[in-house]
Amino acid sequence: MTETTIAILSLARQFRYLDALRQFKISLLTIHFSHLLPTLPLLVKSSSALFLHRTTYQLHSLSVKTNSISHIHVLTSLISAYSRLRYPNLASRLFLPILPVVCYNALISGFTLNSMSDQSFSVFRLLLRNSLSFSATTLLSLLPSLLSLQFHARPVHAIVLKSGLSNDPSVGNAFLSMYARSGEVSEARKLFDEMVERNNGDLITWNAMISGYAQNSMADQVIRLYRMMIKRDDVLPDSVTFVGVLSSCASLGATDVGREVDRRIKASENRSPLSGNTFVGNALINMHARCGDLKRAREVFDSMTERTVVTWTAVISGYGMHGDGEAAASLFQAMLNSGIRPDGVAMLSVLSACSHAGMTDVGMRYFSGMTETFGVSPSVEHYACMVDLLGRAGLLKGALELIQSMPMKPDGAVWGSLLGACKIHRDVRMGEAAFSHVVELEPENVGYYVLLSNIYTDVGEMEGVAKIRRMMKEKGLKKDAGCSYIEHKQKIHLFLADDQRHPLKKDIYQTVRRLEAMVEVRGGGVGGEVRGVHSEKLAIGFGLLSTEVGMRIVVMKNLRVCNDCHEFIKLVSEIIGREVVVRDASRFHHFRDGFCSCKDFW
DNA sequence: GTCCGTCTTG
Structure with missing residues (x-):
């Protein structure tokens, strides 16, 4: 090998693809091509990695002219290159069944890459039929296709276990995430425990499990696993871990954990540049905004050097949900x-x-x-949002007309938005119409029954309320239990309506009663004995007992705040002279000095 | 020569 050849190979191996290609071009002027032949595979890889179509073709035709294409390495790299350039059919034309497994791998991966799962699987079957034995690479290339073909992970896993390949951590990780993605979270966890036990797991194993939980909306498990992880000394969280954990903190409103992660990211600055990672920045913005700290969300946004559309979206929706x-x-x-x-x-x-x-x-x-x-x-989501916008503004007819003009079939969310608007503006008849559509599209969605029932209540049509109750009973539907929670010293304190379980229950109820008395003095309604004590009141009571004077109180709630509680909290904020922040199912409410940031419009 | 295992926004 000449010095030049070695130089080109080393450039390409350092991912300096453009330099490698340039060096090749220059060298061709002085050195006979035959000396540069060993560089062809990596040059093909370089040109396709840079998406240089023409250069790839040129290298291909050069290989043909010089008869180098008969070299398996050249052929393999071309199969892979055309796949990368989104020409899987060109790639498959170069393929022959007599070729070695690596070529099968390149083609399987090529079809997977181009979402041609059927073809990917066919090549794998061909491999088996020709009695070739597959490798870890084969599996890593094949599994995403099997997943999208809705294969069950378990039987495939059973076969692979016999092959011995599952000792390879990346194969284990691939199966772990295949289980998680197909919703078999407990199987994923079993595999995770085995791998960690056998010391076969690595950082990616932890990340796969954490994001597996996150993908299945098991945010509490994400936090638990993360806590386990940071206690260990054989594995250190990285940006992928933090992104998964932060998104769970965001959905839970787990402020303390989220802030701890934020500090850790800041502290890691010297070790690895985590704070410069755009994914992490985006996740941080989202977490802070959804935990109620818009100011910090904005600070992160301002500090970021690279901003993608996701970054902007995170900060825009942050301001949006806080009402600004x-x-x-x-x-x-x-x-x-x-x-x-x-x-x-x-x-x-x-x-x-x-x-x-x-x-x-x-x-x-x-x-x-x-x-x-x-x-x-x-899309249909944009229409749902516009129906919401028009409806909130009281333009119910306009909202209905928009639905009728939609180029696609309105879904449950669209009619649901109209129903929600009818609740705000107490329009019973249109509410019934919207409900009749939504109940057909999402018969199991309890929220819509409750909405219509509340409209009936608001206008005093009690027979309507009874009718909805009957419907729900017939279908075996139960109201979702409203719950509110507040985080204190890294622990979540959760309350249901009339909850009696909290250790500080006596003090909490006393506080709530005292607040109610003060609210009543000011002429406010308190909901009272008939409806019981809603969960947000209990959470606020606990918040008053457990936080320092003057600090704001942040409460998370799974459903929307009811009118009574909304009025109540407005007055409470004035009485106690503190800001009360409530995140409900649709947005943030900042209660201050007797007013709410939503301007009673939610 | 083939490789992909983990990652944010409504």
Whole structure:
């Protein structure tokens, strides 16, 4: 091998693909091609990694002309290259069944990469039929396809166990995530425990399990596993871990854990540049915003050096859910100015911000310009959001007309938005119409029954309430239990309505009663004995007992706050002179000095 | 030569 050959190979191995290609081109002028032949596979890899179509073709035809294509390594690299360039059919034309397993692997991976799961599986069957034995690489390339073909992980896993390949951690990890992705979380956990036990697991094993839980909405398990992880000294969390943990903190509203992660990320600055990681930054923004700390979310946003559309979306929806539509809209504008095009999710975040802030005209303008100005065609979700926006503003007829004009079939969320608007504006007849659609599309969704029932209650049509109750009974549906919780010293204190289980129960009820008495003096309603004590009141009572004077109290709630409690908390915020923040199912309410940031509009 | 196992936004 010449010095030049070695130089080219080493450049490519250091991922300096462009340098490798340039070096090759220059060398061709002085050195005979035959000396450079050993560099062909890595050159092909370099050109395809850089998505240089023409260069890849040229290398291909050079291989043909010089008869190098008969070299298996060259052929393998070309199969892989065409797959990467999204020409799986060209790749498969180069393939022959007599080739060695690596070529099968390249093709299997090529089809997987191009979402051609059937073809990927066929090549694997061909491999078995030709009595070739597969490798770990084969499995890693094949499993994603099997998953999308809805194969069960277990039988495949059983076969692989016999092959001995499952001792390879990456194969174990692949199966672990296959179990998790197909919803078999406990199987995934079993495999995880075995791997950790056999000392066969690594950082990726932990990450796969953490994100497996996250994908299955098991946020509490994510936090538990993370706590286990940081106690160990054989594994250190990285950016992927933090992203998974942070998204769970966000959905739970686990502020303390989230802040601990934030500190850890900041502290890690010297070891590895975690704070410069865009994924981590995005996750942090989302976590802080959804835990109620918009200020810190903004600080993270401001500190970021690279901002993707996801970054902007996270901060825009942050302001949106806290009711600051102006800020959301101006950030959206800033995003456009910075040259980033919105995608469907970004549009949704700004539309929803407008909706929550009552910025009807602005929202309508964004919506009508979606296709032309922003290049995003409205999906059913955007329509649902617009129905919400029009409906909240009291334009119920306009909302209905929008639904009737939709180019696609309205789904449950669309009719549900209309139903929600009918609740705000107490429109029984249109509410019934919306309900009749939604009950057909999502007969199991309890929330909609409750909404209509509440409309009946609000206007005093008690026979309607009874009718809904009968319907629910017939279908065996039960109201979701409302619960509220508050985090204190890394522990979640959760309350149901009339909850009697908390150790501080006596003090909590006493506090709530005292607040109710003070509210009544000011002419406020307290819901009272008939309805019992809603969970948010208990959480606020606990918050008052457990936090320092003057600190704000942050409560998370699974359902929407009811009217009575909303009025109650407004007055409480005035009485105690503290800010009370409630995150309910749809947004944040900041109660201060007798007012709520939602302007009674939620 | 083949490789992919983990990652954020509504």
